[in-house]
Amino acid sequence: MNTKPNKTIYLADDDADDCMLFEDALREVSNSTELTTANDGVELINLMEKSVPPPPDVIFLDLNMPRKNGFECLEVIRSTSKWKDIPVVIFSTTGQEEMVNKVHEQGANFFIRKPGSFPKLKQAIKQILDIDWSMHSWKPSPENFFYQY
Template sequence: MSTKPNKSIFLADDDEDDCLLFEDALREVSTSAELLTASDGVELIDLMEKTVPPPPDVIFLDLNMPRKNGFECLDYIRKTKAWEHIPIVIFSTTGQEEMVRKVHEKGANFFIRKPGSFPKLKQAIKQILDIDWTKHSWTPARENFHYQY
């Protein structure tokens, strides 16, 4: 675990129910984590421009969103010098191998297919929050990149 007591987490997802479920799961995993949400990619970039620095500890990024999708956000964040090292976890309903490969190549740190149950969602969030990003490889091996719960 990080020595920083409060984790700052950004979630970009256009599905309001998924956001509420994520927030509930996060609260059960970590009562001290701060969650900021964006309903699409344009909102996420606006949020980052207003609040970073300090950077969030991790960004959970959905792929299928209006206005600016997850691929475009990932690309934009990785090309922005001040943000390029922020850990990004793709958090999507799709598990298509082509999508997983594409976001791996674009520099995402992990790909998690949205779990089908609340306990599995909590497990996925806990697993990501337990990562010490200061010691983690920025280019994870392809076989360690995609988690399905």
């Protein structure tokens, strides 16, 4: 029996309730996905220094976190050679155009505004999990970058 998870996901978010909701939604979408959470950007970078390689299949990254925010994490990830190709999905409550544009320019793969309902959260996670990243190493155009459910 193969016990290796289909996908490995890192989630960096300082909101414990959001992390629990994300995990619950993920379990309903895919029970063969391994989730590792970090409570802030410093914890995420420390985790990555210890455990990558192998890289996660995707990183969900909140922008507003203490110690090291999502912008700073994204900058470190994209400037570190062994991490620079890991897909990063910004997962934030903000939808301000200025912030969306900034992380697009910094090299994030997608920006998802945190959905207001559990079914929409499941839909957002499923959409990201369904992406074959080996076929999508490209950077999406700005109009295909921001998802709001």
